[in-house]
Amino acid sequence: MEYILAADVGGTKLATALFRKDGTVVEEIVIPSEKYDGEKLFHSLVDSFKNLLVNSCVYMDDVMGIALGIPGIVDFEKGIAVFQNNLPWRDFPLADRLAIEFPETQIKIDNDVYMATWGEYTNRGFSNESMVYVTLSTGISCCSIHRGEFLRGAGMAGEIGFSLTDNPETTLEPLVSGPALESKGREHFNNPTLKLHEMMELYYQGDDATVSIINEAVTSLAKEVHHIMVFLDPHCIVLGGGVFNHHPELIKAVKNEVRKHLSHPLLKGKEERIEASVYKDEAVLRGVASTIIDEKR
Incomplete structure (x- = not known):
């Protein structure tokens, strides 16, 4: 067969x-x-x-x-x-x-x-390593593998969209998901059809309002990745899903933001464990x- x-x-x-x-x-x-x-x-x-x-x-x-x-x-x-x-x-x-x-x-x-x-884990030749895959698209969640086994918890492991943020009125997903970013952009520019890829073009051009919206998301994402890093200390954290796959500059931005929080000698350099998805979509x-x-x- x-x-x-x-x-x-x-x-x-x-x-x-x-x-x-x-x-x-x-x-x-x-x-x-x-x-x-x-x-x-x-x-x-x-x-x-x-x-x-x-x-x-x-x-x-x-x-x-x-x-x-x-x-x-x-x-x-x-x-x-x-x-x-x-x-x-x-x-x-x-x-x-x-x-x-x-x-x-x-x-x-x-x-x-x-x-x-699992695909990202085996592609890297891992078998005894720990890896966390974070996917960001219409929502956000993650999955962890340790020594070739999924960490499933009691059934809802990885639902980081419910994580607390610095904003007491919202959790992580309404701050960072693709639809959430589009909603903020549409409200600011009074454009009900604005798409995320159009916002990212404005972001790359340095538009102040768009940079502010995206940077707020990057800061929240970086703090979540930092939490994962210090809690599980995985060998690799993969950032995937539609938003990261189509806008790799966001991965660099998250990585740079995480670096700011790794000043302790035991943590320095661990941001290099953050990688882009190999298989993308x-x-x-x-x-x-x-x-x-x-x-x-």
Whole structure:
């Protein structure tokens, strides 16, 4: 068996891919996600998988396994999509339903951030190291791996969007997420259609108002990264997700801000452990495929 079927089921798009066991991509399909009907979403997922096989002239007997990354709360042991804020699945028995469509095939399902973290971890050749992956896009969260095992806590580990900030009226996510930054920009410039990438252009040009908005977010992000650093002392902290992936200057800004808080001799230089995502927007798909590939080695 030479192939893996992988899926990144997001609130905006459904990305599926057929991988070879060496990690190379044979073909990828990206379609809009169904937002309202859970059955339609499931069948669009199944159809995408089947289309990948047909288009690539690959038989199901040649597939090592199927793996998926989905947002929200996931019962990874039972393969249930418990709750997804931007998807129409509630306690949806995803693994069981896929097993009907693809019998006698290994099926793995986990939270998308966990899957992305695994891809970044294995890509770096880690096995005994500790790593934290922070994703910033429509929201913010993180995932930690220590010696090849996820630190899951009691079920909500990594939900740093709820972290306290210097502003007593808000937590971290409403200060730093992509939509939060856009909202502040739209309010300031009285432009209801202003996009984050347009704000970042103004930021690079040195626009005072935009610099103030972005710097407030950078300061809050840096303090959160600093908390992670002193609490877990990971070998590596990866900054990923759409906002960081498309605006790498923010990673440099966060890194520089963190450096200001590492004056103690025991902490100096640890900002160099902060890295950009290797896989960028393909992190979930790559991580998903890696869970099957690494298990079969």
